[in-house]
Amino acid sequence: MNVIDPSRPSATEDVWLKAAYDVLTESGVEAVKIMPLAKRLGLTRTSFYWHFKDRDALLEAMIRHWEDTNTGNLVTRCNAYAANIFEAIFNLFDCWLDDALFDSRLDLAIRNWARNDPSLQARLDQADARRKEAMEGIFLRFGFAPAEAEIRALTMIYTQIGYISMQVTESREERFGRMPGYVEVFTGQKPSKTDIERFVARHGIATS
Structure with missing residues (x-):
C-alpha cells in the first residue's frame, strides 16, 4: 500500500513552473532540467509530461509568463x-x-x-x-x-x-x-x- 505524503506538492503545471522559476532565478537557464526538477519536487519524470511536451515547452511557458x-x-x-x-x-x-x-x-x-x-x-x-x-x-x-x-x-x-x-x-x-x-x-x-x-x-x- 502506497502512503501519500501530504506535504508532497501536487503534480500541476503551476508546481513545475514554480520549481523551474526558482532554479532559473537561482542558477540560470542551464540548470533548468527535467530530472533535477522532478527530484527537487519529489515527483516522477513521467508526471512532467502530463503538462509539458518537453523542456523547450517549459522554457516557453516561463518566457510567456515573463x-x-x-x-x-x-x-x-x-x-x-x-x-x-x-x-x-x-x-x-x-x-x-x-x-x-x-x-x-x-x-x-x-x-x-x-x-x-x-x-x-x-x-x-x-x-x-x-x-x-x-x-x-x-x-x-x-x-x-x-x-x-x-x-x-x-x-x-x-x-x-x-x-x-x-x-x-x-x-x-x-x-x-x-x-x-x-x-x-x-x-x-x-x-x-x-x-x-x-x-x-x-x-x-x-x-x-
Missing part, C-alpha cells in the same frame, strides 16, 4: 488613469513595489539568459520597445515634446535596469523615501505633498 507579467503589467500601469504627470509616474512605480506586478528577479534571469539565446534576445528587444513606448506615452499625454518624452522615458528605463542588474537592496521605507525625488528627476517638476500622500497611502505607508 512577457505577460512584467511587460504586460508595466504597460497597463503606464496606461492607467492619472490626473497629472506625478500620478502617472507613481502608477508606474507600483511595479517597483509589488512583485506580483513586476518580478525583478525574473527580469534579471531573462536578461542573463538572452545573452546566449538570440531568439530570446529578439523577444527581449521587443519587450523593451513596448516598455519604452508605454513610458514615453506617459510624458506625451501630459504635453512633453516627443524628443523630451523619449529621453525621460529612457532615463527611467536605464535607472530601473540598473536597480535590477546591480540587485540593489533597499528597505520598503528607503524606497518610498526616494521615490518623490525620482519623480522630480524624471519629470523636471516637484510633486505636491498631496500627490505623494495619495501614493504612499494606497500602499499602506503612513506619512507624518
